[in-house]
Amino acid sequence: MSPTRTEAPVAVMSERRAGPSDSAGEDSPDTWEMGPAARAQGICLRLLTARPRSRAELADALNKRGIPEEVGEPVLDRLGEVGLIDDAAFAESTVHSAHRYRGLGRRALRTELQRKGVPSEIADHAMAGVRPEDEEQRARELVQRKLRTTTVRDRTSLARRLGAMLARKGYSEGLAWRVVRGELGPDHDSQDHDSEVEPD
16 A cells, blocks of 8 residues: 555655745745755655645646756656655546546546546546446436526526536536436427537
8 A cells, every 4th residue: 555645755855854934835945955856856745745646747847847857757756666656546536536526527537637647548547437327327416416506497498507517527418418308307308409418
């Protein structure tokens, strides 16, 4: 099992000078007095303290702060060895959180992983954890929650809004329509399908 985020940073941070002025977003004065490798490590540790990051996100952060690739890559390798960088675990956590708590569908989940620089093969493995039936159930939950609070009474307008909501969250048009039609009931005219569900 990978070290927890509260355990591993202590061991790695013992290799650098850390002051109480360290923050998650900016380099401290002490950091600028270090060598490039120690500075790169400090930047990564502060970013990882704020939230989990993919290796690509950290590499991009180092690049923006002027850390040469030949300096940053060994630091990233070391952080991977001690378990602070784990793209597979990061991808699985991102998918679970974004699907469960933000209600994102598979299309949006994949876009999220791509945006964070997760390699495609790792993203594919993480995406496999969201089964089609799980995705449909989550879409139904979103529609049901919306129906409890909506003031729209026109069924055609309501269907269009619900379908558009699901489309924005990354659900396919076919799935969105199936869920909306199922939740609105059999009285809804299925011939309005093409005009009601708005794709991305």
